[in-house]
Amino acid sequence: SQQGEEDPQALSIQEGENATMNCSYKTSINNLQWYRQNSxxxxxxxxxxxxxxxxxxxxxxxxxxxxxxxxxxxxxTASRAADTASYFCVRGGSQGNLIFGKGTKLSxxx
Amino acid sequence: GAVVSQxxxxxxxxxxxxxxxxxxxxxxxxxxxxxYRQFPKKSLMLMATSNExxxxxxxxxxxxxxxxxxxxxxxxxxxxxxxAHPEDSSFYICSAGEDRGRSGSYNEQFFGPGTRLTVL
Numbered sequence: 001s002q003q004g005e006e007d008p009q010a011l012s013i014q015e016g017e018n019a020t021m022n023c024s025y026k027t028s029i030n031n032l033q034w035y036r037q038n039s040x041x042x043x044x045x046x047x048x049x050x051x052x053x054x055x056x057x058x059x060x061x062x063x064x065x066x067x068x069x070x071x072x073x074x075x076x077t078a079s080r081a082a083d084t085a086s087y088f089c090v091r092g093g094s095q096g097n098l099i100f101g102k103g104t105k106l107s108x109x110x
Numbered sequence: 111g112a113v114v115s116q117x118x119x120x121x122x123x124x125x126x127x128x129x130x131x132x133x134x135x136x137x138x139x140x141x142x143x144x145x146y147r148q149f150p151k152k153s154l155m156l157m158a159t160s161n162e163x164x165x166x167x168x169x170x171x172x173x174x175x176x177x178x179x180x181x182x183x184x185x186x187x188x189x190x191x192x193x194a195h196p197e198d199s200s201f202y203i204c205s206a207g208e209d210r211g212r213s214g215s216y217n218e219q220f221f222g223p224g225t226r227l228t229v230l
Contacts, residue, residue, distance in 0.1 A: 031143035035221075042116075042203055043154075088153065098144070098219055099230070100154045 023089030116222035133204030
């Protein structure tokens, strides 16, 4: 079964605005990852944040992790139309597999 | 980063035929690969764990006789959809992680580009 719920399920913003997506999970984690998927395409790994980290940056992306609240957020600053995609938070399963949330569909309008 | 390839990227077949999808890790070895399926507008669902040199581990509800997995080498896993039907139409994605001895406790996975299967 899937664990990890993103919200919102869909987000529509204007180019230049910031986009914030949140993720909650139910069990303890070693790390949490965010992936991006363009429509009908494969997945692209964005950021991995370990359980002992609180915040991580990569370019215009900022990920936070609050293990006490079992939640994470992905912030995309100064969004671009090319950021339009689905974003998934993913936690590692006990066998090395990945467990995906339902994803947030981000639409950035030019 | 490491690269995982999938072939074919897109396949259209008639109902009743079998389709083989290949997943290759191009510059690293992976004793374990994972096969996911994604229905339209839905998230990924893990189908099975492919283990080099041994039988695959299937998730509950996935028919192992229908979705045959062979992990013949440290760089290649294949998924064969046997006697495909229209309801098998989906996006199939594989992933592989470097063997844990190199990546430590990471679960970082590298994903293939996916294969879109359409069964007519």
